[in-house]
Amino acid sequence: xxxxxxxxxxxxxxxxxxxxxxxxxxxxxxxxxxxxxxxxxxxxxxxxxxxxxxxxxxxxxxxxxxxxxxxxxxxxxxxxxxxxxxxxxxxxxxxxxxxxxxxxxxxxxxxxxxxxxxxxxxxxxxxxxxxxxxxxxxxxxxxxxxxxxxxxxxxxxxxxxxxxxxxxxxxxxxxxxxxxxxxxxxxxxxxxxxxxxxxxxxxxxxxxxxxxxxxxxxxxxxxxxxxxxxxxxxxxxxxxxxxxxxxxxxxxxxxxxxxxxxxxxxxxxxxxxxxxxxxxxxxxxxx
Amino acid sequence: xxxxxxxxxxxxxxxxxxxxxxxxxxxxxxxxxxxxxxxxxxxxxxxxxxxxxxxxxxxxxxxxxxxxxxxxxxxxxxxxxxxxxxxxxxxxxxxxxxxxxxxxxxxxxxxxxxxxxxxxxxxxxxxxxxxxxxxxxxxxxxxxxxxxxxxxxxxxxxxxxxxxxxxxxxxxxxxxxxxxxxxxxxxxxxxxxxxxxxxxxxxxxxxxxxxxxxxxxxxxxxxxxxxxxxxxxxxxxxxxxxxxxxxxxxxxxxxxxxxxxxxxxxxxxxxxxxxxxxxxxxxxxxxxxxxxxxxxxxxxxxxxxxxxxxxxxxxxxxxxxxxxxxxxxxxxxxxxxxxxxxxxxxxxxxxxxxxxxxxxxxxxxxxxxxxxxxxxxxxxxxxxxxxxxx
Numbered sequence: 001x002x003x004x005x006x007x008x009x010x011x012x013x014x015x016x017x018x019x020x021x022x023x024x025x026x027x028x029x030x031x032x033x034x035x036x037x038x039x040x041x042x043x044x045x046x047x048x049x050x051x052x053x054x055x056x057x058x059x060x061x062x063x064x065x066x067x068x069x070x071x072x073x074x075x076x077x078x079x080x081x082x083x084x085x086x087x088x089x090x091x092x093x094x095x096x097x098x099x100x101x102x103x104x105x106x107x108x109x110x111x112x113x114x115x116x117x118x119x120x121x122x123x124x125x126x127x128x129x130x131x132x133x134x135x136x137x138x139x140x141x142x143x144x145x146x147x148x149x150x151x152x153x154x155x156x157x158x159x160x161x162x163x164x165x166x167x168x169x170x171x172x173x174x175x176x177x178x179x180x181x182x183x184x185x186x187x188x189x190x191x192x193x194x195x196x197x198x199x200x201x202x203x204x205x206x207x208x209x210x211x212x213x214x215x216x217x218x219x220x221x222x223x224x225x226x227x228x229x230x231x232x233x234x235x236x237x238x239x240x241x242x243x244x245x246x247x248x249x250x251x252x253x254x255x256x257x258x259x260x261x262x263x264x265x266x267x268x269x270x271x272x273x274x275x276x277x278x279x280x281x282x283x284x285x286x287x
Numbered sequence: 288x289x290x291x292x293x294x295x296x297x298x299x300x301x302x303x304x305x306x307x308x309x310x311x312x313x314x315x316x317x318x319x320x321x322x323x324x325x326x327x328x329x330x331x332x333x334x335x336x337x338x339x340x341x342x343x344x345x346x347x348x349x350x351x352x353x354x355x356x357x358x359x360x361x362x363x364x365x366x367x368x369x370x371x372x373x374x375x376x377x378x379x380x381x382x383x384x385x386x387x388x389x390x391x392x393x394x395x396x397x398x399x400x401x402x403x404x405x406x407x408x409x410x411x412x413x414x415x416x417x418x419x420x421x422x423x424x425x426x427x428x429x430x431x432x433x434x435x436x437x438x439x440x441x442x443x444x445x446x447x448x449x450x451x452x453x454x455x456x457x458x459x460x461x462x463x464x465x466x467x468x469x470x471x472x473x474x475x476x477x478x479x480x481x482x483x484x485x486x487x488x489x490x491x492x493x494x495x496x497x498x499x500x501x502x503x504x505x506x507x508x509x510x511x512x513x514x515x516x517x518x519x520x521x522x523x524x525x526x527x528x529x530x531x532x533x534x535x536x537x538x539x540x541x542x543x544x545x546x547x548x549x550x551x552x553x554x555x556x557x558x559x560x561x562x563x564x565x566x567x568x569x570x571x572x573x574x575x576x577x578x579x580x581x582x583x584x585x586x587x588x589x590x591x592x593x594x595x596x597x598x599x600x601x602x603x604x605x606x607x608x609x610x611x612x613x614x615x616x617x618x619x620x621x622x623x624x625x626x627x628x629x630x631x632x633x634x635x636x637x638x639x640x641x642x643x644x645x646x647x648x649x650x651x652x653x654x655x656x657x658x659x660x661x662x663x664x665x666x667x668x669x670x671x672x673x674x675x676x677x
Contacts, residue, residue, distance in 0.1 A: 138535035255503030
């Protein structure tokens with residue numbers, strides 16, 4: 001592999017990794033606080049992309065308005081899911097998993113009659129390519145990196161520098177103790193759902209102009225996000241960031257050097273080997 | 288009493304709706320049921336939807352004239368269609384359902400990997416199959432009731448000879464195809480053929496049908512500096528992404544799909560300018576002969592949106608109707624015998640089943656094959672070539 005090819009695949013890997021991070025952050029946040037795996041994350045990613053399709057492409061609103069709208073709408077949806085799905089079944093882990101799986105299946109199945117059977121597309125927002133040290137990278141892919149970076153930093157500041165963030169961390173450490181200290185667990189859980197859904201929607205909204213859209217488009221990113229949160233450590237935000245970046249780079253550099261199939265296999269081999277030595281993942285800790 | 292949650296209500300409603308609208312057992316009397324197992328959703332839907340619609344349109348037109356005359360009795364033609372999403376497990380389930388529950392004796396299945404997965408079921412059930420699929424060994428003496436109704440790579444790769452004669456500057460070929468029966472066979476046939484013509488095959492890559500980010504695999508391909516990238520057997524949505532991403536990475540050469548894709552879907556995803564110069568088999572928008580113009584008008588009237596893929600995907604229905612007329616029987620074996628000798632009209636002219644010298648059985652459809660080149664976003668006919676075997 002030449003230096004130019006390595007550089008090109010590294011930049012592409014960081015770009016792919018940025019999307020993986022956004023997907024994984026929401027998942028790991030919800031797991032850390034409520035110990036649930038949100039199977040609906042892929043469907044929310046898909047809905048975020050379709051908000052861009054309608055609001056930006058069909059109705060002509062500016063892209064970043066549509067982007068923010070996708071995050072807000074799906075964030076509100078997440079809050080409502082906590083209220084109508086998670087809370088009524090009293091946070092039971094298994095019933096919640098089944099309910100979220102049912103929600104995913106319903107959203108995907110409903111997608112075909114609502115959005116149509118044929119693949120949809122969104123025109124490019126940032127046209128053309130950039131020459132970086134002699135290699136060509138699409139402007140759209142480059143834009144993913146700063147946008148995802150802003151969202152990651154924003155989430156970090158929210159969790160570490162605000163009272164609500166402190167409440168989230170308190171619930172993560174000990175839900176009962178947090179409640180005794182006056183934290184409204186239901187509201188904060190709802191907020192975690194909202195943030196998780198909004199981040200998945202942001203990932204979908206960022207990818208909409210790059211890939212094609214269909215109701216099943218969230219399945220692959222969801223699978224990647226699962227791999228990342230196991231790799232990084234369930235519930236760990238730094239783990240999701242590092243894991244996402246590592247998987248993005250493996251997907252890009254290994255696939256460029258050896259082919260797509262070896263890269264797919266290698267990501268699993270890497271996780272198995274890591275978990276053999278560190279069963280809780282990179283930043284996870286034993287319960 | 289506790290009220291069920293809104294989600295429970297929605298799911299119950301969806302279930303009731305699904306049960307209420309699922310195809311039940313139609314009155315079997317005087318009806319010929321023809322099963323369709325095809326992708327009506329997902330990346331391959333641009334193939335599956337015109338497959339179903341074209342069959343339905345031909346049957347509806349025959350029904351409106353009183354039906355199909357078999358042995359002095361009129362029969363209505365009815366399709367029973369299921370969506371298999373181009374997923375093997377769903378394909379097996381839909382074909383099992385067609386045969387076991389719906390009692391269908393004649394089917395058309397789309398998708399090489401799906402057709403291969405149901406090969407034994409079809410043979411054991413003595414079901415007549417008119418698939419639209421690329422799969423090694425599908426047209427074979429061991430599948431006497433399977434009649435492949437679309438030109439396959441052994442026929443369509445002949446277009447490379449046309450390219451060799453007219454575009455001698457193209458020397459280095461890269462191939463990129465789905466990682467399944469369809470892709471493997473397509474690439475095997477195509478690379479063997481183009482190497483015989485003297486081309487240098489510089490890259491052979493495969494991808495999972497769910498893949499959307501082709502950048503890494505394209506970087507591998509582009510490192511080999513191909514003049515042309517062949518995306519044989521890839522669905523239109525994937526081809527759109529491949530072309531878009533390859534152009535972003537700086538590829539200036541041509542693309543070829545000697546399979547069948549809707550270039551308007553490709554152009555929507557990739558951008559009109561990026562698709563310029565792409566060669567494709569079996570998808571033509573201009574010029575269309577009068578017979579196809581009439582088909583276009585009827586198709587558009589019934590389904591609203593024109594899909595040129597329907598032109599060649601009408602073959603199973605045309606072949607089936609012609610063979611039943613000739614056999615004057617509803618017995619699958621007799622219809623199969625008729626298929627091996629009947630000459631019938633499809634939308635491009637005269638067609639028949641043959642290819643015994645290549646496949647060992649004359650069960651491959653043969654007719655002058657249309658090839659087009661995309662110019663200004665439109666697939667223009669550049670050649671109609673006779674198949675290399677008869």
